Amino acid sequence: xxxxxxxxxxxxxxxxxxxxxxxxxxxxxxxxxxxxxxxxxxxxxxxxxxxxxxxxxxxxxxxxxxxxxxxxxxxxxxxxxxxxxxxxxxxxxxxxxxxxxxxxxxxxxxxxxxxxxxxxxxxxxxxxxxxxxxxxxxxxxxxxxxxxxxxxxxxxxxxxxxxxxxxxxxxxxxxxxxxxxxxxxxxxxxxxxxxxxxxxxxxxxxxxxxxxxxx
Amino acid sequence: xxxxxxxxxxxxxxxxxxxxxxxxxxxxxxxxxxxxxxxxxxxxxxxxxxxxxxxxxxxxxxxxxxxxxxxxxxxxxxxxxxxxxxxxxxxxxxxxxxxxxxxxxxxxxxxxxxxxxxxxxxxxxxxxxxxxxxxxxxxxxxxxxxxxxxxxxxxxxxxxxxxxxxxxxxxxxxxxxxxxxxxxxxxxxxxxxxxxxxxxxxxxxxxxxxxxxxxxxxxxxxxxxxxxxxxxxxxxxxxxxxxxxxxxxxxxxxxxxxxxxxxxxxxxxxxxxxxxxxxxxxxxxxxxxxxxxxxxxxxx
Numbered sequence: 001x002x003x004x005x006x007x008x009x010x011x012x013x014x015x016x017x018x019x020x021x022x023x024x025x026x027x028x029x030x031x032x033x034x035x036x037x038x039x040x041x042x043x044x045x046x047x048x049x050x051x052x053x054x055x056x057x058x059x060x061x062x063x064x065x066x067x068x069x070x071x072x073x074x075x076x077x078x079x080x081x082x083x084x085x086x087x088x089x090x091x092x093x094x095x096x097x098x099x100x101x102x103x104x105x106x107x108x109x110x111x112x113x114x115x116x117x118x119x120x121x122x123x124x125x126x127x128x129x130x131x132x133x134x135x136x137x138x139x140x141x142x143x144x145x146x147x148x149x150x151x152x153x154x155x156x157x158x159x160x161x162x163x164x165x166x167x168x169x170x171x172x173x174x175x176x177x178x179x180x181x182x183x184x185x186x187x188x189x190x191x192x193x194x195x196x197x198x199x200x201x202x203x204x205x206x207x208x209x210x211x212x213x214x215x
Numbered sequence: 216x217x218x219x220x221x222x223x224x225x226x227x228x229x230x231x232x233x234x235x236x237x238x239x240x241x242x243x244x245x246x247x248x249x250x251x252x253x254x255x256x257x258x259x260x261x262x263x264x265x266x267x268x269x270x271x272x273x274x275x276x277x278x279x280x281x282x283x284x285x286x287x288x289x290x291x292x293x294x295x296x297x298x299x300x301x302x303x304x305x306x307x308x309x310x311x312x313x314x315x316x317x318x319x320x321x322x323x324x325x326x327x328x329x330x331x332x333x334x335x336x337x338x339x340x341x342x343x344x345x346x347x348x349x350x351x352x353x354x355x356x357x358x359x360x361x362x363x364x365x366x367x368x369x370x371x372x373x374x375x376x377x378x379x380x381x382x383x384x385x386x387x388x389x390x391x392x393x394x395x396x397x398x399x400x401x402x403x404x405x406x407x408x409x410x411x412x413x414x415x416x417x418x419x420x421x422x423x424x425x426x427x428x429x430x431x432x433x434x435x436x437x438x439x440x441x442x443x444x445x446x447x448x449x450x451x452x453x454x455x456x457x458x459x460x461x462x463x464x465x466x467x468x469x470x471x472x473x474x475x476x477x478x479x480x481x482x483x484x485x486x487x488x489x490x491x492x493x494x495x496x497x498x499x500x501x502x503x504x505x506x507x508x509x510x511x512x513x514x515x
Contacts, residue, residue: 017307080303084320085293
């Protein structure tokens, strides 16, 4: 566990050392999504917000999986990390946990901002709908786990984001078709995440983790 | 007494149809520096990756410090240092942040880390606390990688091209690091195209060619070239010339010469140089036949 936090801390240190331009891009994305959520809330269109929350998880998790998994594999810097004295499972868990935590942290901003927009823009206060944010957490976990597996297995790991988008689109389609409840939908989102994490651990213990990949 | 630290037994490795290593047998003893030379694509990096458990041998077995590297035991990695193609540092972090991470991963206390840095890297300019690693030069990054590889003085070091981009001072520092680790009983494997590094540092040398490993240590041992590590003051060159009768050459911070009678001339030379105020950092016998041996091994 200590080493898991060490991995998270290391990733965090690297993230906060990024150039200011990156944070500006994050700011713009957050602002756009918060306005989108707010307008849906005002027009009482919470079903659409669920979809946008799930897609926002792909954007958020994708941006972090890119830096902590995919770029590392493409550059070849995994080799040193794997020989640093921390077990492979701990390294992977630390990275997935970091992606999920950062995704949740990033999701908090549009959540709070959208509430503020609603308060300023409408005369009445709508009750907080937790469906979107809860599904966002589940989708973030699934996206991060999927990235941890496919980021290693795919010859071109940059395709992970498209696979994630496809996967979550299927989940959303199933949700609309079968009209799943919040709890079922949450578990429907998280179950593949657990499977992907298991597959990711297997892939991480194999040679594939350092195999040269095509850009 | 020499003790086997690394045993490679009948190891083969292929990538697709290409056989990179074929039935490699090699034993590395404690307190010895090994050189691994070979042409590009000969399989040097593959062999190091196998020793680090990053690749799995197709056939054969590897034993390093009594464990199989492919089992990926964290305790194995805390006893092994490595320099690989990518330095593995976080570009957006400072050197201190990076080295603290690796020290904690190895279970080193902050006190041990600062003792190591102060002892070995006190004057290193890359220790500037605010500069991010992504702004370091290639040579600086290599020095950082060396700093991490020798962190906590591991029992075994696998160094893949450790002299790339090092300037003369950094190379000298690298030599002193290897010597220091060797004195502590470490086994060091240096894979390099930099023949001089291998020539200067290694006790035993092997060549990888056509997927096979050939130990050329025996011809190396027959050699008689000497090197003296000091500054390039021409007066020292004249002294060497006067005592040994051969004209020395000064390259990369070292005088190279071939004494006719080393047993008599070397002690006399050292006494004379010290009397002249020369700081003799190192004096050792090299092989005149080294390059020829490597060439012969390449030619088969």
